[in-house]
Amino acid sequence: MSRKKDTDYLTISARIHAMENRMLTRERMDRMIDARDEGEALKVLSECGYGGTDGVSGQSLEGLLAQARAETFGEIRGAVPDPRVAEVFQMKYDYHNAKTLVKGETMGADASRLLSPGGRYAPELLADGYQKENLSGVSPAFQRAVQEARTILKETGDPQRSDVALDRACFGEMAQLAKDCKSAFLEGYVRLCIDAANLRTAVRVSRMEKGSDFLLQVLLPGGNVSEKTLSAARGEDLGSLFQTGPLAKAAELGAKAARPAGGPLTAFERECDNAVTRYVSDAKRVPFGEETVIAYLYAKEAELTAIRTILASRRAGLDGAAIRERLRETYV
Incomplete structure (x- = not known):
């Protein structure tokens, strides 16, 4: 499939810009947070096109x-x-389902109820093909990754190694698909997601006081900062590795949090996500094109996360300030 021209996206871009008006803005989030009760908070969601929210x-x-x-x-x-x-955005749910099926098989449990919709492959068909050891209708990369993860878990009993194999395959397939789309914006998005994932991993490994050899085994290839460079750096040096890119602030916070007693990771985690949001926000300067679609898909997933965060936090009895601290920057 050849690269589509930006003018091919005129209609869908106009449609998306109209749909953005119904998205969960910061003002709407504040209204949900400050609502007297959950019923009032849920009414805000009806303004965003979410039906059937009474008594959720x-x-x-x-x-x-x-x-x-x-x-x-x-x-x-x-x-x-x-x-x-x-x-590119859907495949993470396919790989989540793969992790669930592989672990369910090892535990002798039916994992079907834990599968997530939204991927490229219907969860029920994926589960059926997995049980029959006949994953037809999926990409060759996905098929190979599932078999590799299955073998790793059977031979080692180590779910972390199995998950790492699937994560590498997921980001590898995302990167290849972005390249096939011939979209520099989408390729940059995937590389940034890999960098953010690797930065998170580096901070956690440093806090666990595990060495560079272990870190190299769990890092993902394909980011702007190579696995070799990242694994060779000490935790306090992380800021210098990302100082010229969108993750500069996140890396600075990560370097401080990388110590074994580095304190909460809340601000660091939030800034990792905010860096990606700021990247896709550049699409606002593009009136039409694949950038508009990419930004909307990212923003919609972030909106769903924000809804879950607000409602779960309210149910946990957190006050408004604590809830707002958990929220990320918004695209709209």
Whole structure:
């Protein structure tokens, strides 16, 4: 499939700009946080196009968010000139499902109820193909990764190694698909996501006081900072590795938190996510093109996370200041 021109995205870009008006803005988040009760908070969601929110329980909330995510992917994938742009965002759910199925098999448990919709492959078909050891209709990369993870877990009993294998395959497939789309913006997004994941890993490994050899085994390839460079650096040096890129502030916070007694990771984690949000926010300067679609898909997933964070925090009895501290920057 050849690269689509930006003018091929005129219609979907205009449609997305209209849909952005219904997204969860910071003002709407504040209204949810300050609402007198959950019912009033849920009314805000109705303004954003979420129906059936009266009396939402914890379980039905997850169902509501999962349905919204699947509908968003289905709608955009069916309307966008190049569906591979949407698939870059969908495949993380396929790989989540793969982790769930592999671990479920090892534990002798039925993991079907834990599978997430929204991926490229229907969860029920994925589970059926996995049980029959016949994963047809999936990408060769995904098929190889599942088999590798399955073998690792059977031979070593180490779920972390199995997860790392699937994470590498997931980001590798994302990077390849972005390259195939010939979108520099999408490729940059994937590289930044890899950098953010590796930075998080480096900080946690440093806090655990594990060495560079262990770190190198769990880092992901394909970022702007190589695994070799990152694994050779000490925790306090992380800031210098990312000082010229979008993760500069996150790395500075990470360097301080990398010590065994480095304190909470809340601010660091939030800044990692904010760096990605600021990257996709550059799409606002582009009136039409794949950038608009990429930014919307990212923003929609961030919106679902924000909804979950606000409602879960309210139920946990947190005050407004504590809830706001957990929230990330918004795209709209």
